[in-house]
Amino acid sequence: MSFVAEFRQAIEGAQHILAVTHVGPDGDALGSLTAVGQALSRLGKQITMACDSDMPSRFNYLAFIDRVVKRADHRVPYDLLIALDCGDELRMGDVYAHLPEPKPFVVNIDHHITNTYFGRLNWVADCPSTAEMIYHLFNDLGWEIDKNIAMSLLTGVVTDTLGFRTPNVTPTTLRVASALMEAGADLPLITMQTLNLKPLSTLRLWQIGLNQMKIEDGLMWTTITSRDREMIGYRNDSSSGLVNLLADVNRVAIGVVLMEMEDGTIRVGFRSRPPYDVAALAKKLGGGGHPQAAGCTMEGPLAKAEAQIIEMCKVAITQQSPADN
Numbered sequence: 001m002s003f004v005a006e007f008r009q010a011i012e013g014a015q016h017i018l019a020v021t022h023v024g025p026d027g028d029a030l031g032s033l034t035a036v037g038q039a040l041s042r043l044g045k046q047i048t049m050a051c052d053s054d055m056p057s058r059f060n061y062l063a064f065i066d067r068v069v070k071r072a073d074h075r076v077p078y079d080l081l082i083a084l085d086c087g088d089e090l091r092m093g094d095v096y097a098h099l100p101e102p103k104p105f106v107v108n109i110d111h112h113i114t115n116t117y118f119g120r121l122n123w124v125a126d127c128p129s130t131a132e133m134i135y136h137l138f139n140d141l142g143w144e145i146d147k148n149i150a151m152s153l154l155t156g157v158v159t160d161t162l163g164f165r166t167p168n169v170t171p172t173t174l175r176v177a178s179a180l181m182e183a184g185a186d187l188p189l190i191t192m193q194t195l196n197l198k199p200l201s202t203l204r205l206w207q208i209g210l211n212q213m214k215i216e217d218g219l220m221w222t223t224i225t226s227r228d229r230e231m232i233g234y235r236n237d238s239s240s241g242l243v244n245l246l247a248d249v250n251r252v253a254i255g256v257v258l259m260e261m262e263d264g265t266i267r268v269g270f271r272s273r274p275p276y277d278v279a280a281l282a283k284k285l286g287g288g289g290h291p292q293a294a295g296c297t298m299e300g301p302l303a304k305a306e307a308q309i310i311e312m313c314k315v316a317i318t319q320q321s322p323a324d325n
């Protein structure tokens with residue numbers, strides 16, 4: 001049976017559905033989550049949307065965003081869990097970890113190449129965003145994409161492609177975006193809210209990161225200490241685009257940001273340009289992601305993690321460098 005047919009069957013047989021996306025949610029995570037939440041609630045299902053993080057305010061324009069909760073309701077007998085944009089179970093944080101046994105039937109819909117196929121039903125596709133997958137899924141199911149759902153899905157498409165600029169964008173991506181605009185999605189508003197506007201603390205973070213940046217053998221990296229974070233009041237667990245700046249320098253193959261968190265662990269973000277692949281690197285360190293964008297969490301201290309990352313990245317650059325002629 002095809003995924004669509006199995007998914008349809010799972011939905012038809014379920015009354016209480018829990019949709020979950022990853023911690024530290026981005027536009028694809030919240031766009032996919034709210035699109036699924038809207039569609040299922042229209043079908044008359046009892047739907048809980050959960051994400052184990054605070055909601056970033058720039059996504060306030062999304063319909064249903066105010067219904068996203070941090071924990072599942074443990075009194076509700078969920079018969080289905082839909083994981084969206086999660087490469088593994090850990091990405092769901094305590095929403096999944098704290099869910100009482102027996103856990104519900106899990107459907108895993110994701111576009112990370114490092115996905116562990118943790119669901120009972122899995123759809124993992126090589127696609128620029130989970131939202132683009134959801135668009136195709138709704139179409140195949142014959143579910144209407146109204147203006148609000150289109151806004152959610154286009155938010156995912158636009159943010160995960162950084163405004164259609166990543167190397168995995170295809171003509172299909174543009175056709176999907178076009179169809180979503182025709183359904184009423186407001187592209188300029190999405191671009192302004194999610195890509196252009198940023199809190200001042202983001203630029204303060206870039207300021208610190210750019211001051212510390214180092215470049216050696218095609219690797220450009222920087223470190224942010226938890227004291228830096230405290231000083232500028234930065235609470236996000238991603239570097240909010242700083243790592244993209246580093247990887248976009250023309251002599252650079254891989255860009256890395258190491259950020260020391262309050263609990264002493266180190267969040268590491270990787271970016272690269274083709275043909276360099278950072279997904280395998282991140283996976284080796286217990287993380288995951290895409291060939292050109294990946295991440296992991298390491299034990300401290302910062303200096304030790306930094307030394308290990310520099311070593312691993314330099315080896316990867318040497319091994320993956322195309323022949324000179």
Ligand SMILES: [Mn+2]
Nearest residue numbers: 028085130160
């Ligand atoms: Mn995504």
